[in-house]
Amino acid sequence: MRNSDVVIIGGGIIGCSTAWQLAKKGKSVIILERNDVLSGAAGATDGVVGYHTKKPGQQMELAIQSIRMFDTLEEELGEPIEYGKCAGGMQPVEDKMQWDILSGIVEEQCRSGVDIRMISAEEARRIEPQLSENIYGALYSPTGGKINPLKLTLAYFHAAKRLGAEFIGRSEVTGFVIEDGVCKGVRTRDEEYRAGAVVNCCGAWAGKVAALAGLSLPIRPRKGQLAVTEPVGPFMKATIQCARYNVIKFRPETITDENILRYGSSLSIEQQEDGAMIIGGTREFADYEEENTFAAIDTMIKRAARFFPLLENVSVIRFFSGFRPYTPDGMPLLGPVSRLPGFYMAAGHEGDGIALSPVTGKLMAEYIADGKPTYNIDAFSPDRFLSEPSA
Amino acid sequence: MDDIIICRCREVTRSEIIAAIRDGAVTVDGVKRRTHAGMGLCQGKTCGRLIERLIAQETGINPAEIRPQKSRMPVRPVRISSFGGENSDAEQ
Numbered sequence: 203m204r205n206s207d208v209v210i211i212g213g214g215i216i217g218c219s220t221a222w223q224l225a226k227k228g229k230s231v232i233i234l235e236r237n238d239v240l241s242g243a244a245g246a247t248d249g250v251v252g253y254h255t256k257k258p259g260q261q262m263e264l265a266i267q268s269i270r271m272f273d274t275l276e277e278e279l280g281e282p283i284e285y286g287k288c289a290g291g292m293q294p295v296e297d298k299m300q301w302d303i304l305s306g307i308v309e310e311q312c313r314s315g316v317d318i319r320m321i322s323a324e325e326a327r328r329i330e331p332q333l334s335e336n337i338y339g340a341l342y343s344p345t346g347g348k349i350n351p352l353k354l355t356l357a358y359f360h361a362a363k364r365l366g367a368e369f370i371g372r373s374e375v376t377g378f379v380i381e382d383g384v385c386k387g388v389r390t391r392d393e394e395y396r397a398g399a400v401v402n403c404c405g406a407w408a409g410k411v412a413a414l415a416g417l418s419l420p421i422r423p424r425k426g427q428l429a430v431t432e433p434v435g436p437f438m439k440a441t442i443q444c445a446r447y448n449v450i451k452f453r454p455e456t457i458t459d460e461n462i463l464r465y466g467s468s469l470s471i472e473q474q475e476d477g478a479m480i481i482g483g484t485r486e487f488a489d490y491e492e493e494n495t496f497a498a499i500d501t502m503i504k505r506a507a508r509f510f511p512l513l514e515n516v517s518v519i520r521f522f523s524g525f526r527p528y529t530p531d532g533m534p535l536l537g538p539v540s541r542l543p544g545f546y547m548a549a550g551h552e553g554d555g556i557a558l559s560p561v562t563g564k565l566m567a568e569y570i571a572d573g574k575p576t577y578n579i580d581a582f583s584p585d586r587f588l589s590e591p592s593a
Numbered sequence: 594m595d596d597i598i599i600c601r602c603r604e605v606t607r608s609e610i611i612a613a614i615r616d617g618a619v620t621v622d623g624v625k626r627r628t629h630a631g632m633g634l635c636q637g638k639t640c641g642r643l644i645e646r647l648i649a650q651e652t653g654i655n656p657a658e659i660r661p662q663k664s665r666m667p668v669r670p671v672r673i674s675s676f677g678g679e680n681s682d683a684e685q
Contacts, residue, residue, distance in 0.1 A: 237620075238622075240627075241622070241623070245622075352626050356626075360616075372619065432634060494665060499676070515674065518672075519633075519634055520665050521665050522665055
């Protein structure tokens with residue numbers, strides 16, 4: 203049997219960020235990971251750190267807190283994370299219908315004081331000259347940024363380990379230790395880990411792990427397929443999604459084409475520091491089937507060429523996929539579970555996990571170490587999906 | 594010896610691979626995500642086996658049990674212009 207103040211389940215970006223913040227507060231932390239750090243969604247994503255993809259209201263407010271933390275993150279973590287502050291975020295719009303939908307969302311988003319605007323096609327092409335001439339206009343968020351998600355996760359991981367956090371890979375949690383209705387620890391195949399607090403940071407697998415503790419939470423895997431190209435010279439600065447990305451995210455009811463809905467097919471594209479372009483953009487429910495499919499990559503690649511015609515000459519070197527943790531209301535589950543004291547959730551960020559990782563780790567550590575976060579996140583409570591305990 | 598390049602595409606050395614294994618990598622993908630070895634043009638076709646061998650050496654795990662890199666499309670780089678023509682079934 204092992205003892206620690208906190209057991210974190212999951213070595214992804216959320217688990218590593220939370221471990222680092224807890225270790226900073228002097229807590230002894232054990233991270234249990236089924237495979238290896240970065241083996242889930244954090245290892246299969248682009249690195250958008252933007253405001254304009256956030257749901258207006260609470261989610262946007264949380265993003266503002268989080269993105270502010272990126273300013274000093276590299277220095278605090280002591281490793282390069284390739285933060286491109288104010289690289290900009292853009293969504294080229296194809297027609298008046300998309301323009302009207304996005305304008306409405308932007309108006310709501312701007313109530314939080316962020317700088318997101320609708321701009322003309324000419325202005326968009328001045329900012330990103332490789333953009334197709336065939337666009338109606340664009341959404342632009344000049345203060346959005348980007349990050350290298352692999353390096354950021356590893357930086358959290360290393361910083362946590364330096365402060366004493368222990369990482370145990372290849373250890374799948376098989377059950378929880380629950381005594382008198384209180385969560386006292388977890389079990390793996392060969393060990394029992396006791397702790398005052400257990401945090402479920404299992405991303406798209408968080409629902410399955412919570413079920414082992416008798417909790418039914420509606421977190422489902424949503425598959426995203428991506429492509430990476432050979433490195434090319436400077437091609438674009440901003441992170442770019444087509445407008446359909448936000449339309450699907452916030453107003454899915456306006457989309458009638460079944461294929462678009464099935465694949466959630468929209469374009470997201472960014473250039474990494476090494477010159478490679480990361481192209482993505484599907485959102486599919488396919489259980490945990492990780493293979494790439496021809497239909498999805500065909501759609502995705504054609505949309506990349508539709509918005510950036512010069513990409514036709516660039517080669518894709520690999521397709522890959524990841525599972526984002528989907529929740530019915532598009533918001534993560536953060537904080538304690540009232541009906542199971544000692545059990546905490548930090549999962550369900552879907553496509554916002556990278557950008558929200560700094561603040562998630564900080565607030566979770568405050569909840570666990572201080573009993574209360576410095577910023578109210580009641581709106582994200584896992585309790586919203588759990589009915590009152592029956593016994 | 595430590596300066597030998599294992600991944601030629603991304604110029605990753607033997608000592609960098611070993612540091613990744615000591616950091617906890619026990620699979621080729623684990624080494625890849627830490628060092629970017631195998632992320633270049635050839636996608637690990639040359640270095641994948643070398644990395645498997647280094648993991649076995651460093652950790653004592655039986656080489657037969659070390660998971661090779663997950664294989665993914667495409668087998669070799671493919672130009673974006675060669676994906677589905679105008680008339681393919683998927684939506685534009």
